Amino acid sequence: MTVNAHLEEYAGLPVAIFDCETEDGAELPSAAGHAWRVLTMFDEAPFDEVFARFLEAVDTEQITALLIGYWGASYDQETGDPVALLTAAADRFPNLRSLFLGDIVMEESEVSWIEHTDITPLFAAFPGLERFDVRGSQDMRLDPVKSGRLKTLRFESGGLPGEIVRAVAASDLPNLEHLDLWLGTENYGGDATVADLAPFLSGERLPTLRHLGLENSELQDEIAAAVAGAPVVARLESLSLAMGVLTDAGAEALLSGQPLTHLRRLDLHHHFLTDAMMERVRAALPGVEVDLDDQNKADGDWRFIEVSE
Template identity: 70%
Template sequence: MGVYQHLEEYVGLPVITFNEDTDVAETGEGDGEGDGHGAGGDPLPPAGEVAWSVGTSFDEEAFGDVFARFLRTVDTAEVTALIIGYWGASYDSGAADPVALLTEVAGSFPKLRALFLGDITGEESEISWIEHSDITPLFAAFPDLERFEVRGAQGLGLDPIKSDRLKVLRFESGGLPAGVVRAVGASELPNLEHLDLWLGEDNYGGDATVADLAPFLGGERLPALRHLGLEDSEIQDEIAAAVAGAPVVARLESLSLAMGVLTDQGAEALLAGQPLTHLRELDLHHHFLSDAMVERVRAALPGVQVNLDDQEKPDGDWHYIAVSE
């Protein structure tokens, strides 16, 4: 999943985009039927058979207006997967708060199970410029969510949450605030299987420390966790050293320390720590390992699918994460 192209598939469903260019003959307006047709007369696909992406573009139709048209046109009672694209920014007259809009109409989405907040490409907004609000209300408004993902972290707020349904939780950012990391760590998510945190760098608000990761590494609060991603970090070596002795690793099926400033020091700590041979996948792509260390890692994990793509070279003394601004 990249940050420079829109999703074409989500939770196994093809993505249908509903934006300022969507020209539909709206039928059932106001009666909840939502059986809109395209401008050429072709009916829109059944609402529950696709993932719907709703967004606008800079200086085009206001996101709130696009979203209102979507509600009138599509039978949202059948929607299971929703993607929120560009909704504007503080310098855009059409800016909106998607959290407020979604929570206000949560009852219109009784079958919603997957939500991606911020499928916004670099051309629309750099990842660290995406402006958020407190996302905590979404989890109360949509208690049956099984998958939640968010891109961007400027202004992002989160309090500890409780959910017996959530299985996948992902944060994509160039700098994830420590407060958000700590809130996730304090949450009650007994059935969470997949967790990804793009921690980013301090210049863009990524101020979490290894100590903030203790709840994830201990694993007690996440008994069902099978995939852990602690990625895109400027302290990737410190994270690798902590992971090397972390109790949670023994029950993981996949581990990602990708996209960050991983050097031979961090890889050495991993190899000297607990066995990783039980893993199905180890993702270390975008790294600063030497050729010799790359070979050592491969040789030490013959039965593991190890991703060591994107071997980077430092610019002098400067090592860089994959996604920042």
């Protein structure tokens, strides 16, 4: 599976588009009532030019949700630096609460080809952020950050580097409620280990966490075993170990560990469980919404995560 559709809604708002084809003077929807996606296209106007026109055309002081789409690439004629552009224009977005860096689909760039820089400055430039999503991880850098406002943090990746995972784990995010990490495959830089996840599983640094997603991993069975005894699970409302190579061994570890009946939702979609194990999971969690869609069969010893390249 690849990411093949742009978001039509973000942070509870419909998405409006401002791109390289938006004409000067065009009638635009209300700034406050929409989440705005700003992007260019392959071999078209440079992203910095599109972003500059966006700043002039839209009352950005009213914007609460912003999505940054395709900004170019090293293999394109033009490439932009959205982090630099955003931080330089931070005073133009005093009410920004939700930011998605990289709402980019397969036709624009495969997820593991999306080229990043250091995303750390965004957290200082936008201290009011309550939600931050990022797609792709090539060349991404991140130092530990501090935010008392951030509630949702999501990394979508075909291979999330261990240094990024460790930076998130070392961050000071006392009000974070929702964390998703698409850990990916080592073939695309996903070298995080189960040990790197220990700070999340202990729950000590994330006292308000209610959703934990450790997903899209080649280590899904090992992660499931670690989650089975993790202190953080007792206070979660939802847990996702989806999109990876979960087998009966990982599911057995979950069922043999601490109770999961308090969960509202358990997402295990895209898995390699047998029919018998799927029935055991459902039977063990009668009051839990369990997603076991997308059952796959291994080809010998080969199994695949949902999103890689």
